[in-house]
Amino acid sequence: MPFYRCLIPKDSLTYEQREEIAVAFTDVHCGLSTAPRSFVQVAFLETDGSGEVADSHGSGVLRYDTPYFIAGGNRAGRSEDTKRLILGGLIGKFSEIAGVPADMVSGRITEAPASWTMEAGRILPEPGAEADWLEEPAAAA
């Protein structure tokens, strides 16, 4: 985590744009949180225009009505301000790099408890506790 899925029209982004967006998303997320860069997963999925995608961190589906949609999934526990800043930052960077107006991009971030995910063989830390987690030997987890 986090896991950011970018739902995009077919053939709308070049590899260079996708890579630049992935780096920008990592910068945004890690700039506003204490997550290490290796936590940030970004996937681009070309859609058929159905306007909905299964929620990766909650239940049901996320619906959207813009050509581009960011379906984010994060660890729970951050402030509403931080969550708003992250999503706003992602949409802004996506719009800038993709070269599309910001109103063509929307997004939603849902969350699940950190303790419900295992990465590299260990239960994830709560937001803000990453430094201790990274220093722990794997066997201690």
Add this chain to the structure above:
Amino acid sequence: MVTFEFFVQEGCVPEESRARIVADIESVCAEVLGAEAGPVSVSWTVIRKGFGFRGGEPSTTSLVRSRIPDGHGSDVRAQFLRSIAETWCNLTGATEDEVIVSARDWSWAG
């Protein structure tokens, strides 16, 4: 009921290994969560080469996201996550760092 969404990078999980992965994961569900967990449903999403990134670099990481019945304690959930990760690594050849496994309660709205 237990549902799984497998997000895999293109070329990292051979098509011919998928049936065995599903069968072994069904066994893990029964062993760790009990028969009362019910049937297992699986969906696969293949992330095309050049479409998946981790830390801004091309990714080889798979995400195994599941929903399980409510009511399991942290020890059982941790055992479940560990068993799924081990099964995944054994059958795909992925390293421990190349699989992220999660299990959220069925009623969790996000």
